[in-house]
Amino acid sequence: MGRRVTLIDVARHAGVSRTTASYVITGTGRVSAATRERVLASIDTLGYVYNEGAASLRRKGRTIGVVVPNIDRPFFGEVLIGVESTFTESGYMSLMVSTRDQLDQQARLLRMLREHQVAALAIIPATGSDHDLVDDLRSWDVPTVFLSRYIAGAAEPYVGSDEVRGGYLAAEHLVRAHRCRSITYLGGPKRGVARIDRLDGVRRALAESRSEVSLVDLTSESTVEAGIRAGQELARRELPDGIICHNDSIAMGLARALFDAGRSGATRIIGYDDVAAAQASVPSLTSVATNGRLLGETAARALLAVISGVEPAVRSHLTEPRLIVRESCGDHSGEDAPTR
Amino acid sequence: MGRRVTLIDVARHAGVSRTTASYVITGTGRVSAATRERVLASIDTLGYVYNEGAASLRRKGRTIGVVVPNIDRPFFGEVLIGVESTFTESGYMSLMVSTRDQLDQQARLLRMLREHQVAALAIIPATGSDHDLVDDLRSWDVPTVFLSRYIAGAAEPYVGSDEVRGGYLAAEHLVRAHRCRSITYLGGPKRGVARIDRLDGVRRALAESRSEVSLVDLTSESTVEAGIRAGQELARRELPDGIICHNDSIAMGLARALFDAGRSGATRIIGYDDVAAAQASVPSLTSVATNGRLLGETAARALLAVISGVEPAVRSHLTEPRLIVRESCGDHSGEDAPTR
């Protein structure tokens, strides 16, 4: 197990200076084709591998911090795919951490990322993150983008889907196509911005419809289990005409609970995110598609643009959600009056 | 925007040498309580942040490479949660990359990880990885563990669930509890080791049962869509008594397609991995639970043990899968003869 092969070894072996060797590796300086060949050959025979860490001591590093609440939530998984693939394609690596949606974890992990000198940061902030987080990141002074969740009242760069529009699309469909007169929004963290914005969109849609529509607002965790519990609860009372769920997991749990209660089809269900499983569920899930992967790619590209100096500051993007209509929101074959 | 604050600044400000400052930060040397306080105070007022990169130039680094085929497959997501949380708890950070299950991508990303001097490597190898990969990693000489997939014929450290046992459990249930006489194994990459092992277990179960049971072996992608297509195909012919799917996504797609064909309940379905959505699907999915999260934690711990010198070599682990019986494999209320 010999010593590590360093640039100096390569240089010696090729009969050039360290500088020249460095030039051919980074492609920076002007080097004659002949010497380049020689150096490349030496690298190969010596089995030299570039030391990114050492290099980062001088130039800017090539690792990027990626902060997510839960890697295993399907939607975040999609986002991560977009982020990671975009970065690695450009030669950057992603230091991914998952906060479990807890503020103390988030603080700890951000500190670690900082110590690792990440060149930029993409963050889906833990629910409850406030201006303290923004201040922290500002003082840190590294290009940052908020992804999928933003901090209320902070004008930081943000890439996400238009939540207001998403809520609007769902509610408008329930009211217009299905003549719903009572709607429940189910799930999500109480004060989450996504939730608030979507409810905003829902209310807007209700206001536009000229009929009286009642709106009930229920919070819950964003899991299948929570959806099941909520469904069991709801099934005991009179069901609303339509239920908009904070995500597809909740929606699937809800649908299952209603099925168990013998009330499948008794209300219209719309999910959110349109994850892969949505089309396979029975009934197949109508859902607001947000294209997490695209979101991730967009965020990554925005960061790369400022890292490479193309842009002076990170640009915000709001993507347009689409409503994917399937079976869970009721019959589309003809009229569809509420079956109260 | 001032210069970076370095250890030297801290030392000066606290009126000690760089060494002493370093000692209090790393907790390495013996420092008087008084000076420690002074240094800590200086760190705080100066806003010093430790430079992990610079430190790694001397001592071993604290980043670990994590290679996955697809971050967004639910099961891998679970595994990643386990890996990541275990590492960050011990102060290590995970450099995660996703190969899209392609060998060339995998090679490229491994090279990048190597240049980043990762202290260890956890890898779910891309399908088709062979001894070349093993050789590459061996020459690299960094503690490595194969996770969830191993390389056929290589005795490298491996943490995964007992696939043979998993296949056995599924088949045994179909044969014993449901008296199935024809079984199909559906999905997975043609020459994947998991697939081969599970089929092995299936055959073992069939051999143990004293009755003639036929086995059909169908490959497919591991997605919901592929499951749907396979289901449409299968529904056209005579269905087997039971179908064991390579994962839950396939199983859900399959169940949906059979439902659409009006043949729900016409066969018994068993999934694999027991992801969160399995319990919510209609019918709820019987599945072989592999506890991906535990797998990830185990692999991470095995690596940490050798990094920290507690163990001389990475230890392999095989975890025991469990069969979670739900509705999709048929009625358990009484007798259950095949309904041919």
Place this chain on the structure above:
DNA sequence: TTGTAAGCGTTATCAG
């Protein structure tokens, strides 16, 4: 208990 000094492997500046 604290300080001195020699690296770690690369990049950047500035002459040749």
Place this chain on the structure above:
DNA sequence: CTGATAACGCTTACAA
């Protein structure tokens, strides 16, 4: 086009 030489920020014998 090529080569010295000085950083970069930290760890770690070894000496005091």
